[in-house]
């Protein structure tokens with residue numbers, strides 16, 4: 439083996455490093471030229487955000503963990519074909535989502551490739567998947583593109599929480615490239631929200647995930663729309679494991695559902711809805727049919743999605759179960775589990791706002807003090823009041839009920855592996871206050 443000091447690569451680098459010009463990355467990149475480079479790569483719009491921007495401060499750690507040299511985020515969008523997204527046939531919409539996702543990855547990669555050639559180090563995280571599944575059910579993605587796109591002046595989140603571009607509407611997917619250079623000029627949020635507050639996203643969503651007041655029911659969207667992704671897949675696999683034979687499995691899953699799962703595994707996971715995005719008339723390039731004939735637009739775009747007969751997946755005892763049965767009686771409501779099981783107390787506390795079903799909490803006003811002991815000891819206060827939820831660390835205020843629990847036992851109980859009565863009898867879980875309040879608590883977080 440050649441000695442390190444005499445290795446051809448080491449010798450080559452040392453020779454050419456002497457003659458090298460100043461490090462390119464230390465010179466700010468011209469914003470116009472960089473913008474042009476991104477458009478040439480296939481982006482439909484682009485903006486730049488410096489890493490120190492307060493609007494993305496909560497993402498610093500994750501961004502720098504992925505690429506410690508990051509000085510600038512290039513935020514870009516690729517347009518989707520709206521007729522495809524709007525088609526009630528989901529195979530057509532999913533083809534569009536996957537093709538546009540591939541565009542984002544291709545554009546990001548192409549920007550990285552060009553910058554690398556001129557000596558600027560850069561990295562493009564994935565459009566959506568793959569993600570870091572070892573962190574599941576926590577934050578499995580790297581960069582939250584929506585806040586970055588907003589900071590870069592590419593639009594604002596509408597009532598449905600998708601980013602609406604002022605021109606292209608919400609028919610865009612988002613990407614970002616992290617680069618080690620500064621840019622001569624940065625971009626800032628646009629001064630109006632393209633959302634026109636028509637509430638058609640509310641009307642179209644089959645599980646009531648979007649509230650009139652802007653509340654987003656994560657668990658409702660995730661359980662139905664993502665039925666063939668992480669949680670739904672986990673539940674499907676567990677159903678197979680728990681079934682005594684093929685006949686019992688078939689009682690729980692139809693042939694169409696098995697085939698659909700096969701399709702997702704073979705051709706990329708399929709979304710079940712995205713109707714909020716399909717219905718949205720906002721954006722200069724999109725709004726004409728809505729403004730010229732509002733009723734006609736609803737008839738042509740929203741009604742077919744509402745009228746579609748299909749299976750809607752809901753968590754048993756959730757707000758979505760009640761909503762879908764009442765609002766869309768012609769759709770088949772199938773109660774399932776979300777498949778989300780916390781693996782730590784931190785995960786349990788983090789997940790509460792995502793699982794909270796505000797209508798199930800109606801009439802409940804209580805302060806819960808949790809004391810977790812054992813492998814993950816910590817204190818938490820959970821306040822449920824007027825259909826809202828607050829999770830705080832420490833014990834705050836006067837508790838209506840205090841629960842002391844061994845952390846492992848509590849996680850086992852949440853995963854349905856431990857019986858709570860057994861745990862109470864063995865004093866692994868101790869409750870001071872009305873047990874009814876504990877039951878009411880459970881009702882707010884069906885999973």
Ligand code: B12
Pocket residue numbers: 535565566575576577578579580581582583584585598599600601602608609610611612613654655656659660663664709710711712714715792
């Ligand atoms: C997590 C996620 C989801 C979650 C949460 C959706 C949401 N509102 O954020 C679920 C699984 C429900 C989801 C659904 C969809 N998504 Co999505 N999703 C993401 C992802 C990976 C991160 C989103 C994010 O930044 N959230 C945090 C903050 C900024 O968003 P927020 O709305 O304020 O927060 C809500 C939720 O995110 C949730 N939340 C906050 N923190 C955390 C942490 C964890 C661990 C979890 C699980 C949830 C969660 O609670 C908040 C309030 O409800 C991004 C890709 C990425 N890397 O950025 C795509 C992304 C946001 N999704 C996208 C799309 C297209 C969709 C769907 C249309 C998918 C589809 N084809 O059906 C639906 C639309 C649902 C909707 N109305 O929002 C696009 C949006 C494009 C656009 N124009 O804005 C993105 C940007 C992907 C992309 N690269 O283009 N998605």
Ligand code: SF4
Pocket residue numbers: 596597598599632633634635636637638639640714717718719720
């Ligand atoms: S459908 Fe209407 S209310 Fe919903 S985000 Fe689009 S413009 Fe806003």
